[in-house]
Amino acid sequence: MSVRWRHYNRALHRDIGYFSVALIIIYGISGIAVNHVADWNPNYSKSCEIIETAPFEHDERDSVVAEAMRKLGLTEEPLNYFRADDETAQLFYRGTTYSIDLPTGAVLRESNPPRPVLYEMNQLHLNHVKGIWTYIADLFAVALIFLGVSGLFVLRGRLGLAGRGKWLLAAGTLLPLLYWVWYTAS
Template sequence: MKLLNNKFYKWSRNIHRDLSFFFSGMLLIYAISGLVMNHRQSINPQYSVERKAYVIQQMLPAKEAINKQVVMALLKPLGEEKNYTKHYFPESSLMKIFLKGGSSLVVNIKTGEAVYEALHRRYIIGAMARLHYNPGKWWTLFADAFAIGLIIITFTGILMIKGSKGLWGRGGVEFIAGIMIPLLFLFFF
């Protein structure tokens, strides 16, 4: 029985170690992108937004006289004239110019006040965050293997430690606390 017990603990340690190394990269990706996803109200995982407010010094023509040529002259100092898509007037004195990639320029044609918003894609964090939305069949299979791997890592880790620091001692108390905290949040907050 002792020999079987030792083989089980050795097998448990080896499986735990190998799966931990294999899935550690994925665990880091999920952890980093999960932090960003948890704080979406203050960090957009897909884009960074650069906002610049300024006043246009030259007099602008009336709404009826604004054409694409005038708009291009407004975009030139920003280096955005090649990214123009369209413009419109949500209000009679307010013009909004749409640019490729989601950037925009809003100009008050009476006061010359302008707000330029430049969107820049966050390629790495955005791609990592997209994994939380299950982007395809192959990802589903890998994510399922990852979930099963985490279950195995958890059980081999729990069963590896014997004695007062194991499941029937301090480890068991920590294990129950780790289950209770998410359940409390699910049902009471």
């Protein structure tokens, strides 16, 4: 009976592991990216460009917007307009801001495009897509729990749980426990 149980355990561990590889990689990469959110924006990159144009001739709102659209080749009206001071105007578009120095005509174009692939990974990992993905993510969590527990019983003997496996299991269990004790004490 024990041999049969181990056979089914190995087969399920292998098959669920193969099935889960893509999600493990997505969640792993996204997890690393999101863990360092204090150092960078894992979803968007920042792009700045200075565009030189002729000095602006007008200073009232509608004229500045029309002149900026013409000089910058913009076809859509901005979502918003802001006049920081007498010499600076800002045009706001979805994901892009144009800061215009009216006397010189210098324009600072700042945009925040999504990071290719990483943006989508983060959306899945952080469950921003909601809906059915919530249930897929829950099933994946159950699969990870199964992989962790079933992995304890894949090998037998000196390489398995009865041998060096017990020491690795103890070390892996102590790591988060010791950190939690240290974290709550500080």
